[in-house]
Amino acid sequence: xxxxxxxxxxxxxxxxxxxxxxxxxxxxxxxxxxxxxxxxxxxxxxxxxxxxxxxxxxxxxxxxxxxxxxxxxxxxxxxxxxxxxxxxxxxxxxxxxxxx
Numbered sequence: 001x002x003x004x005x006x007x008x009x010x011x012x013x014x015x016x017x018x019x020x021x022x023x024x025x026x027x028x029x030x031x032x033x034x035x036x037x038x039x040x041x042x043x044x045x046x047x048x049x050x051x052x053x054x055x056x057x058x059x060x061x062x063x064x065x066x067x068x069x070x071x072x073x074x075x076x077x078x079x080x081x082x083x084x085x086x087x088x089x090x091x092x093x094x095x096x097x098x099x100x
Contacts, residue, residue: 011035026100034092041085047098049077056092
């Protein structure tokens, strides 16, 4: 499967779109498009997750700490760690790597 990473359709305002780009053995790589989130999104994954912001900026809370993420910022989220995406400024493009 070949496609352009930045060739996507925007999800509705205040929502996200997750696209799996690759799954191999114990790794899954996804592109996430967040469109002007104002409603807090809660997540809890059974997998370790590493995310990097490729476009835009967002605020994410994990373990009581608010992380301001901008283009180029990355964050490791251990498995079974509740985290909240508090909001995004306009459109944010993420690359997420999930590891079993």
